[in-house]
Amino acid sequence: MTAPISILLALLLGLSACSSNPKVVRHESVTTECRSLAVNTAPPATLLLLGDIMLQGEAAKKAQDQGTLYPFALVSKPFALYDRRFANLEVSITARKSRWVKKKYTFRATPAQAMSLLSLKLDVVSLANNHMLDFGPRGLTDTMTWLTKHTIAFTGAGANSKAARRGVTLDLKGTKAIFLAYNERPPKSFFATKRRPGTARLYEPQIIHDIKRLKKKDNLVFVSLHWGTEHTDIPRPYQVKRAHRLIRAGADAIIGHHPHRPQSLEMYRGKPVIYSLGNFISGFANPLYRDNIAVVLHYKKTTLKKMEVLFLHGQMASRGYRPSIITDPAQVRANFEHLKKISRSFRLKAVLSGSKMIITP
Numbered sequence: 569m570t571a572p573i574s575i576l577l578a579l580l581l582g583l584s585a586c587s588s589n590p591k592v593v594r595h596e597s598v599t600t601e602c603r604s605l606a607v608n609t610a611p612p613a614t615l616l617l618l619g620d621i622m623l624q625g626e627a628a629k630k631a632q633d634q635g636t637l638y639p640f641a642l643v644s645k646p647f648a649l650y651d652r653r654f655a656n657l658e659v660s661i662t663a664r665k666s667r668w669v670k671k672k673y674t675f676r677a678t679p680a681q682a683m684s685l686l687s688l689k690l691d692v693v694s695l696a697n698n699h700m701l702d703f704g705p706r707g708l709t710d711t712m713t714w715l716t717k718h719t720i721a722f723t724g725a726g727a728n729s730k731a732a733r734r735g736v737t738l739d740l741k742g743t744k745a746i747f748l749a750y751n752e753r754p755p756k757s758f759f760a761t762k763r764r765p766g767t768a769r770l771y772e773p774q775i776i777h778d779i780k781r782l783k784k785k786d787n788l789v790f791v792s793l794h795w796g797t798e799h800t801d802i803p804r805p806y807q808v809k810r811a812h813r814l815i816r817a818g819a820d821a822i823i824g825h826h827p828h829r830p831q832s833l834e835m836y837r838g839k840p841v842i843y844s845l846g847n848f849i850s851g852f853a854n855p856l857y858r859d860n861i862a863v864v865l866h867y868k869k870t871t872l873k874k875m876e877v878l879f880l881h882g883q884m885a886s887r888g889y890r891p892s893i894i895t896d897p898a899q900v901r902a903n904f905e906h907l908k909k910i911s912r913s914f915r916l917k918a919v920l921s922g923s924k925m926i927i928t929p
Contacts, residue, residue, distance in 0.1 A: 612873070613741035615790075616647055617823055617863040618655035618848040621693070623677045623684065625851025627889040631677075636684040639849060642892040643880075644687045650864060652740055654747065655848060656792065656825040657693040657722070660700060660707040661714040668704030669755060675699040676707065679714055686718060692736050694749035694792040696724025696767045697825065701758040705765045724749025724792065725760065725767045732760040732768035735782055735789075743869055746782050749792035750775055753826060770795060772810060776817045783818035788870055792823040796831065796844060799856045801910045803831050803843040811841045820872075821865065829858040829882070833875075833907065834914035838929040840865060840875050846882070853885035859894060859903050877925035879903040895923045 623631065623639065631639050640647075647653060659675040661682040667674050693715065701708055708725060715722050726732040735746045751758070752770035760766035770793060783789045791814055796803055803811075803824075811822045815836050824831065824844040831844035846860035859882040866873045879894040881887050894900055900923045907925065908918055918927045 611741050613743065613867045614650040614652070615740060615745070615865045615867070616650040616653045617842065617845060617865065618653065618688075619845035619860055619862070620656050620658045620697075620825055620828065620847045620850070621685070622658050622675055622699075622847065622850045622852070623681060624659050624675045626853070626885070627849055627851035628677050628681045629851070630889050631681045631684040637687055638888075639684045639890045640687045642890060644689075646893065647862075648689055652691045652738055652745070653689060654692050654790070654792075654823070655688075655690055655694070656697060656749075656794065656845075657695060657711075657715075658697045658699050658825075660703045660711050662703050662707040662710035664703045664707050664710065666703065668701060668707065669757065671702065671755075673699075674702035676703055679710075682714060685720070690720050691738055692721040692723065692747050694724045694747075694794070694825070695722050696732070696749035696751035696770075696792065697794045698751060698753035698755070698758065700725055700751075700767055708765055721747075723747050723768075724751065724794075725765075727760075727765045728762055729760040729766075729768070730762070732766065733774065733778055735778070740788065740867065743867065744784075744787040746787060746789045747792065748775070748778055748782075748789065750794070752793065752795040772813065775814060779814065779817045779819050786870060788820045788867070789818060790821050790823060791819045792825065794826045795824060796827045798827050799829060800827055801829065801831055807843060808834075811843070812836055815839045815841070820870070828854075828856075830861045830907065832911040832914060833877070833916055833918075833927065834911065835875075835916065835927065835929050836914075838872065840872065840927075846880075847884075848880070849889070849891050850884055851889055853883075857882045857884075859899070860891075861903075861907070872929050874929075875927040877907070877927065879923070879925075893923070897923075 659677045721736040723736040750770040751767040759769040822841045827844040830846040834841040860880040862878040864876040
C-alpha cells in the first residue's frame with residue numbers, strides 16, 4: 569500500500585518536523601522516527617570525576633607562594649574540555665585556626681589559598697568526609713559560604729541532616745544530573761542531625777530512600793560515598809554488596825573516596841562503580857601513596873557509552889605538589905595492568921588507548 573504523501577514528505581525532508589515542532593507529525597510511525605532521531609542526534613556529554621582535594625600543607629603553601637594558578641596549571645586546560653567536573657573537597661575553607669577536635673591530621677585552606685580551585689572550573693563538590701568539620705561547624709559554614717560565593721555547588725553537608733542529604737542538580741547537555749554524597753568515616757560528631765550541622769551520614773536505608781525519591785527515567789543520579797580503608801587496593805566485601813544494592817535502587821554510578829589510592833573498578837548492570845579515585849591533590853609526602861586516577865563518564869542522554877580513566881601522578885612531592893596526567897607509555901602501562909589486576913574479580917572490559925584506559929558497559 570502506498571504510504572500517505574505527508575509521511576513520505578516528512579521522511580524525504582529528513583523528518584524536518586522533528587527539529588521544529590514534533591506535534592505537527594501525527595502519524596505514529598513518523599512520531600517513532602522522530603523520537604529515535606532525537607535520541608541518536610543528542611549531543612554526547614562528559615562528566616569528569618576527581619578524587620580527594622587536600623589543598624593543605626605544602627600544596628597550600630605553593631598556592632600562597634607561587635600564585636593561585638600554580639597548583640592546577642598542568643591539568644586546568646585538559647580538564648576544561650569536559651562538560652562537568654566533580655570532586656571530593658576534603659578541606660575546610662576558612663581563616664579560623666582553632667581546631668574543633670583532637671586529631672593527628674586536620675585539614676584547612678584559607679580563602680586566599682582556595683582561590684586556586686577556581687582554575688579547575690569545578691561544578692560540584694562533595695563535603696561528606698571526615699575532615700569537613702576539623703574546624704567546627706563555623707568552619708563548615710565558612711566553606712559553604714565561600715563555595716556559594718564562587719558558584720561551586722556542594723552536597724553531603726549542611727545546617728542539619730535534611731540539608732546535608734539534599735542533592736545538587738546540574739544540567740548535563742540537556743539531561744538532569746543529580747549528585748548525592750554521604751560519609752561513613754568517624755568522628756561521629758561530624759554527622760549532621762535534625763538540629764546540628766554536619767555531614768550526611770552513610771546510612772544505607774536513607775540513601776536508598778533518597779535515590780528512589782529522585783530517580784526518574786530521564787535523569788541521572790550519582791552517589792558519592794566516603795568509605796573504605798585507607799591505603800588498600802581492593803574494597804571490602806560489604807562495600808561491594810552495598811554498591812550493588814544502591815545501583816539496584818536506581819543509582820547510575822557510585823563514586824568512592826577516602827582510601828587515598830585508587831581501588832577496583834566495576835561495571836555492575838551497566839553502571840560504573842568506582843570504589844576509590846584516590847587523591848587528586850595532597851600536601852603530604854607519603855610513601856604509601858600510589859598514582860591516582862580521574863574518571864570521565866561519557867553519556868548519550870541517560871545511556872553510558874564508555875568510562876575513560878586518566879592516570880595521575882601520585883607522589884606529588886617530586887612534582888611540586890600539583891596534579892599532572894601521566895603520559896609516559898611505560899608508566900601508563902604499569903598503571904593499566906595494576907588497575908586491571910585489582911579489578912579482575914569484576915571481569916572488567918578494559919583496553920588501553922594511548923594514555924587512557926577505556927571501559928565499556
